[in-house]
Amino acid sequence: MSELEHFYRLKQLVLLEYGKHFPFFKGNWKTFGSQEIANLIGLIEEKVRENVSEKWVYTHLKPEANEKLPRKDMLDIMAKFVGFSGWDEFVFTDVKHQAKTRKFPKWLYLTLLLILILVGFFVFRQKNASAATVEIKDEFTKKTVDSKDVKIYKADDSSRTPIAPTEIPSTEKETRIAVESPFYKRREIVVKTDSGKAEILLTPNDKAMMVKAFMMADIKDWQTRKRQLDAILSNELEVLISLENDLGTEMLNKEEFSRMLVIPTPSLKKMTITEIRNDENDKISFIRISQN
Amino acid sequence: MKTTRSVLSGLARISFLVAAFLAFGSAFSQQSSSRDNSLKANFSSAAIVAWQERSAEKITDFYAYLNLLSQESNKELKAQISQNIEALFASENVSVLDFFGSDKKTNLATLLQTVSGSKTRFDVSGKISYDNLSGNSWTVSYSLEVLRNGAKTVIPIVQTIRLSPSRKSFGNSDKVVWQQVLGEMK
Numbered sequence: 001m002s003e004l005e006h007f008y009r010l011k012q013l014v015l016l017e018y019g020k021h022f023p024f025f026k027g028n029w030k031t032f033g034s035q036e037i038a039n040l041i042g043l044i045e046e047k048v049r050e051n052v053s054e055k056w057v058y059t060h061l062k063p064e065a066n067e068k069l070p071r072k073d074m075l076d077i078m079a080k081f082v083g084f085s086g087w088d089e090f091v092f093t094d095v096k097h098q099a100k101t102r103k104f105p106k107w108l109y110l111t112l113l114l115i116l117i118l119v120g121f122f123v124f125r126q127k128n129a130s131a132a133t134v135e136i137k138d139e140f141t142k143k144t145v146d147s148k149d150v151k152i153y154k155a156d157d158s159s160r161t162p163i164a165p166t167e168i169p170s171t172e173k174e175t176r177i178a179v180e181s182p183f184y185k186r187r188e189i190v191v192k193t194d195s196g197k198a199e200i201l202l203t204p205n206d207k208a209m210m211v212k213a214f215m216m217a218d219i220k221d222w223q224t225r226k227r228q229l230d231a232i233l234s235n236e237l238e239v240l241i242s243l244e245n246d247l248g249t250e251m252l253n254k255e256e257f258s259r260m261l262v263i264p265t266p267s268l269k270k271m272t273i274t275e276i277r278n279d280e281n282d283k284i285s286f287i288r289i290s291q292n
Numbered sequence: 293m294k295t296t297r298s299v300l301s302g303l304a305r306i307s308f309l310v311a312a313f314l315a316f317g318s319a320f321s322q323q324s325s326s327r328d329n330s331l332k333a334n335f336s337s338a339a340i341v342a343w344q345e346r347s348a349e350k351i352t353d354f355y356a357y358l359n360l361l362s363q364e365s366n367k368e369l370k371a372q373i374s375q376n377i378e379a380l381f382a383s384e385n386v387s388v389l390d391f392f393g394s395d396k397k398t399n400l401a402t403l404l405q406t407v408s409g410s411k412t413r414f415d416v417s418g419k420i421s422y423d424n425l426s427g428n429s430w431t432v433s434y435s436l437e438v439l440r441n442g443a444k445t446v447i448p449i450v451q452t453i454r455l456s457p458s459r460k461s462f463g464n465s466d467k468v469v470w471q472q473v474l475g476e477m478k
Contacts, residue, residue: 219360222369236463247342248335251469253462256379263360263376265353 003069006091010075011061013082018043029062043081050077134191136179139201150181150202155188182276183208207232207284208276214261215268222262229258234283241271241289257287267291329457330427334470340430344422347432347453347472354380354474355414355436361404362412374404380474382454387476389449391438413439417446428456429475450478 011029018040019025025036032040037057044052052074060070069075075087084090134152136145153160155176163177179187184202191198210232214225237254252260260268275288331340354377361373377400378384384401391414392406418435431450438445452475457468 219369222372226372234463236465238462243339243342243346245338245342247339248470250346250472251460251467253460259376259379263357263373265356267349267353270349 001095003091004066006094007066007069007075009094010078010082010087010090014040014061014078017082030064032057032062044077048077048080050080052077134177134198134200136200136202138184139203142201145181145184145202149183150179152177152179154178182273183212205276205278207278207282208273211261211276211284211287212273215264215271215273217261217264219263226258226262229261232284233258234279234281234285236279236285237287238285239287239289242291244291246290331425331430331455340425341422343455343470343472344430344432344453347422347430347455347474348420348434350380350453350472350474351420351432351434351451352416355416358407358414359412362407362410362414365409370408374408377404382473382475386474389447389477391436391445391447392440410440413437415439429454452476 015029015032018036021043022036022039027036034054037054040057041052041054044050056070056074060066060074072087075090079085079087079090082090084093136147136150136152137143138145151160151162152164153162155178160178174190174192176188176190179189179200179202181202182205184204187200187202189198189200210228214229217225233254235254237257239252239257241250241252243249270292271289272292273287274290275286276284277286279285328334331343335343357373357377357380361370361377364370364373381400384399384404386400387397388400388403390396390398390403390406391412392410398406415437416434417437420432420434422430422432424431429452431452433448433450436447436449438447453472454475455470455472458471459466460469460471
């Protein structure tokens with residue numbers, strides 16, 4: 001620490017000492033006016049029995065930055081004013097104090113911050129680099145399956161919390177995921193999370209696909225549709241249609257559901273299949289539908 | 293003397309058992325028949341609203357079918373459409389409005405015959421509101437636009453909807469489910 005820095009520290013202590021005697025003053029050296037200067041001169045005369053001129057205060061105490069250190073005798077007076085025997089004792093004490101409460105320079109803080117940011121960036125990149133993107137396709141048509149028809153979750157997750165197919169996060173190199181859809185057979189697959197991209201081919205459930213297509217159809221070919229529905233739907237079929245906000249369920253049997261699909265209506269177009277189950281004869285025995 | 297007494301005692305015991313059985317059976321059947329199947333006893337207000345909105349969809353489906361029936365000429369398709377319409381209602385004898393006739397009221401079966409091939413367009417317009425919720429029914433109020441031979445008529449309709457438990461067959465088994473049907477129109 002330079003002598004000027006010691007002097008800046010001494011100036012702070014002078015201001016503090018002044019504030020003890022004149023507590024209503026809440027300013028700094030910049031706002032230290034002629035009245036305050038007069039008060040300070042009187043205080044120094046009273047406490048230290050020394051004279052300090054108004055000009056000296058303006059020249060050395062009020063400026064924020066000093067070009068040079070004042071005369072030693074004046075430094076002694078100021079040091080005595082704040083409770084030291086002289087300038088030398090003040091400097092000695094100040095050096096010891098600064099050593100205890102050393103503050104790091106600003107550039108060091110900035111450098112540490114920059115290092116932290118860089119470390120954080122590399123860790124983030126590393127984590128992202130280990131996430132894979134999964135593309136799900138129909139095994140036969142090779143077309144991408146609509147993401148709203150598919151649910152992906154970690155195979156060991158009993159709660160089956162869905163994860164986005166665009167990013168399979170993992171802290172390990174491989175993740176076993178399960179892919180489910182009302183229209184495709186369930187598939188479990190190991191995805192290498194550091195490989196960037198993974199392609200999963202799903203085998204369609206043909207009968208479920210037919211029902212989905214029929215729900216989108218118009219009245220054309222209604223008789224063919226009726227025959228096909230009779231063939232693919234189990235006699236024990238249960239269809240659950242969820243009401244708005246899942247506040248209730250309407251239950252239809254095979255005859256009622258077939259009627260709906262044979263002659264499609266506006267309300268049918270708003271429905272989405274969320275679950276399909278086949279029986280041991282591969283006929284559709286259960287359908288769950290939600291309304292959009 | 294002893295034999296007579298024991299016979300009488302036995303008879304008294306049997307009579308008591310029979311009487312107790314009959315009383316129990318009566319109480320049980322009273323309990324079963326008094327189970328509350330009303331909508332308010334079985335559904336929350338929000339659930340009833342959901343069912344009411346479903347009934348509005350069935351009404352829209354009814355008029356969609358009616359539009360198909362009025363445009364279609366294929367006999368088999370018309371029969372299928374009529375079957376679909378009748379399945380929406382409690383029965384083909386339900387009292388409905390005669391949209392073309394002067395006496396205003398008819399039954400569903402007659403309405404379908406009148407509409408079939410008539411080249412009429414039916415559209416539900418305006419706001420749909422639900423009122424008169426009681427027991428197992430409510431009413432739906434809506435306006436129906438009828439376009440025929442270039443002339444448009446707007447008919448205000450109040451239609452009853454019924455929602456009640458009903459036994460339904462699912463192949464070899466059957467279950468009691470809540471069944472919603474369209475009812476009479478005013």
